[in-house]
Amino acid sequence: SQQGEEDPQALSIQEGENATMNCSYKTSINNLQWYRQNSGRGLVHLILIRSNEREKHSGRLRVTLDTSKKSSSLLITASRAADTASYFCATDSNDYKLSFGAGTTVTVRA
C-alpha cells in the first residue's frame, strides 16, 4: 500500500537549474529510497538514506531525511535534459516491502 505523498506532482525547470521534490510518509521506517523512472520503464535506484541519517549525497543528488516530520527531500543540482523522468520515493520498513509515493514528474527544458 502507498504511504508516501510527494510534491510537487510535476515540475518543469530549465537546464542547469536545481530541482527539489519532497516526500512525506506515515509510519516508522527502516530507510527511505529514491527511484527514477524514464517513460514508464523499469525503476532505477538512485539513493538510499537510513532512518538514523539526516543527509546523504551522491553525485548531483542530495537527499535529506527528517524522521520527526516523516519527510524527505531530493535535490538534483545542475539539471540536464537526461534528468527528465518521474521520481518516486519509497519507504522500506522491516518487512522488505517497499511503499511508494505518488511520484513527481520532472521535465528539464533545454
Place this chain on the structure above:
Amino acid sequence: SAVISQKPSRDICQRGTSLTIQCQVDSQVTMMFWYRQQPGQSLTLIATANQGSEATYESGFVIDKFPISRPNLTFSTLTVSNMSPEDSSIYLCSVHSHRGEGYTFGSGTRLTVV
C-alpha cells in the same frame, strides 16, 4: 547488483485471456516482488514470491487472478488471468540488491487489454 531480464516488454491482449510474465535474475535471491503500476499512477505491491512456498499477496490481490510461480531462486512468473481492460498496467518484478542498497527492478511489462 543483480540484473533482471523481464519478458515480454509489452503485449496487447484480448479480454478474457491470460498473460504470463517472466523474470530471470542473474543470481540467486530469496525474495522476489511483483508490482503493478496503473496508468499515471505509482507502484503497488501485488505479492512477494519465495522459493518453495506460496506467494504472499497484498490486500486487494488474489491468487486466482494473479497466480505466481517461483520454481527456483533465480526465476519467477506472474500470470494475469481472465484479463479485462482494467488490468492494463505496467507490471514489474524486483529483487533486493545484494549490496543492501535498494532494490533492482526489471524493465517492466506494459500490458494493454482490449
